[in-house]
Amino acid sequence: MKWEGQRESDNIEDRRDSGGGGGFPGLGGLGGGRGLGIGGIAIALIASWALGINPLTVLGLLGGGGGPAPVPQQQQGPGPKPQDPGARFVSTVLADTEDVWGAYFAQRQQRYQAPHLVLFRGRYPTGCGTGEAAMGPFYCPADAKVYIDLSFYDTLKTRLGAPGDFAQAYVIAHEVGHHLQNLMGTTAKMDDARRRVSxxxxxxxxxxxxxxxxxxxxxxxxxxxxxKGWLEQGDIEEALNAASQIGDDTLQRRSQGTVVPESFTHGSSAQRVRWFKRGLESGELKSCNTFGGEAL
Incomplete structure (x- = not known):
């Protein structure tokens, strides 16, 4: 992926030195008391909630409540752009999502409101509760921000078997996808459904x-x-592999040896690959109606 020298986003907030704290406190009750120790959480639950975490459920559980916490009052701006390669890569990918979605919405006489992306270490206060590095990247609809501890990319490569820079870019694009859902009102409908259904x-x-x-x-x-024409041979395969490696069936099989489809929250490996490819081949948001009546 030829990302060096491309535009970087101004919507990056580097909070890695803001004293948010390290480690993984508060994880003992995550997942309804399934009895996983810290080691199991660091491997299995990082994977289980790695991409596309729904903070309305998981962060609510961490905070002991049923929904997002009040938005923290943070008046400071993004500050200077980070210079380390990992942060610059994330900033470059975020900038491209701004360019793509800005143009896509403008062609339809709409205005795209881009999210901010917060870099943190260990744990950090968010509009949805305390974000933990062990949860992987996530989007918080309450403050319209994507959060990521860059150490997750080591986990993605070494523990989840999904190396490559475009696998990392897919992580950011997926979370920005949740931002689109927030803008479209889908997230609010999901939050309402959570109170009404089993x-x-x-x-x-x-x-x-x-x-x-x-x-x-x-x-x-x-x-x-x-x-941009910035993808190289094998980049798309990296994203497809990442989508496959974080499918619920693959993660469950890896962490517990059995697959429980009724407990899926993100979709099987085959489903995740299929829907990424559908978007890739169509280039249209309207092709992504997973809430329609068709089989997934």
Whole structure:
């Protein structure tokens, strides 16, 4: 992926030295008391919630409540752009999502409101509760920000078997996909449904939400390549491999040896690959209607 020298985003907030704290406190109750120790959480739950985490459920659980916490009052601006390669890469990918979605919405006489992306270490206060590095990258609809601890990329490569810079770019594009859902009102509908349906029914809706974000990431990838031509041989395969490696069935099989489809919240490996490819091939958001009646 030829990302060096491309525009970087002004919507980066580097909070890695803001004293948010390290480690993984508060994770003992995550997942309804399934009895995983710290070691299991660091491997299995990082994977389980790695991409497309739904903060309305998981961060709510961490905070002990049913929904997002009040937005923290942070008056400081983004500050100077980070200079380390990992942060610059994320900033460059975020900038391209701004370019792609800005142009896409403008062609339809609409205005795209870009999210901010917060770099943090360990843990950090968000509009959805305390963000933890162990949860992987996530989007918080309450403050319209993407959060990432860059150490996750080491996990993605070494523990989840998904190396490559475009696999990392897919992570950002997926989270920005959740931002699109927030702008479109889908997130609010999901939050309302969470109060009305059973856990099993909500899990099924969550799968559709996550697969739609995968599809949106595919739409971005198509337009990004058309605009910049910066993808190299094997880049798309890196993203497809990442989508496969973080499918619920693959993660469950790896962490517990069995697969429980009714507990899926993000979709199977095959589903995640299929919907990313659908967006990639169509280049249209309307092709990403995972909430329609068709089989996933």
């Amino acid at each position: 856990e099993r029914e909500y899990n099924a809706l969550s799968v559709r939400l996550e697969l739609q974000a995968d599809c949106f990431a595919g739409v971005w990838a198509m337009h990004s390549q058309q605009g």
